[in-house]
Amino acid sequence: MMLDSEDTSSWLIELRNLASSKRDLQEIVEDKRLAKIGDSVLNLLNTLAKASKVVPEQSKVSNRMLKWVSEKVGLRASLRKRMKEKEIGNAVEALVAFWYIKGDFSGLELLEESKRQGRFDLALAKIIEKLAKKEGYLI
Numbered sequence: 001m002m003l004d005s006e007d008t009s010s011w012l013i014e015l016r017n018l019a020s021s022k023r024d025l026q027e028i029v030e031d032k033r034l035a036k037i038g039d040s041v042l043n044l045l046n047t048l049a050k051a052s053k054v055v056p057e058q059s060k061v062s063n064r065m066l067k068w069v070s071e072k073v074g075l076r077a078s079l080r081k082r083m084k085e086k087e088i089g090n091a092v093e094a095l096v097a098f099w100y101i102k103g104d105f106s107g108l109e110l111l112e113e114s115k116r117q118g119r120f121d122l123a124l125a126k127i128i129e130k131l132a133k134k135e136g137y138l139i
Contacts, residue, residue, distance in 0.1 A: 015101050025078060025137050028098045029091035038093030041100050045107050046120050054115045063089030065121050073129035074138045092128070099131050 018033065028034065042061045049055045066089035070076040079091055099105035105127065113123035132138045 018101070020102070025135075026080070029079060029094050031094050031098075032090070034094035034097040035090035036093075036097075038095065038097035038100070039090075041096055041105075041107070042093060042124070045110050048107075049111055049114045049120055052111070054111060055118065055120045059120045061120070066092040069121055069125045069128060072125045073132060075128065075132055078132075078137050095128065095132070095137075104131055104134075 015037070018031070039061075046055070046059055046061045050057055050059055063085045067076070067085050070079070070088055070092050075092070075095075076088065079088065083091070096105055100107075110120075110123055110127055113126055114120050117123045117126070129138070
């Protein structure tokens, strides 16, 4: 099934509305649609980083890595207390999608930072920390 330009346009508008309708951290991190989009964005960027030899081939976007990122930047303290590793991973992915759709999260910036750091996880942590501070999501 092919999407025509009208379908694509309405889907993009729906995504923009989804991101702009979210105001508080809990609402964003619990949105399953945003988590799916964030998962796709991060996996694509990690694949690009590996293909261009910016990060090691074994680099993987896992829930464990996303949990580590959330803890490193202090975001974990702003999330619900009893969350499984997968839920924390989904929360980080939802935030990435939220910022990506709003235009605050740059894939190019993540790839450039990955090259500087030599690691995808450190680069992601640095960018998430910057955006979370800007939004006031860090305690």
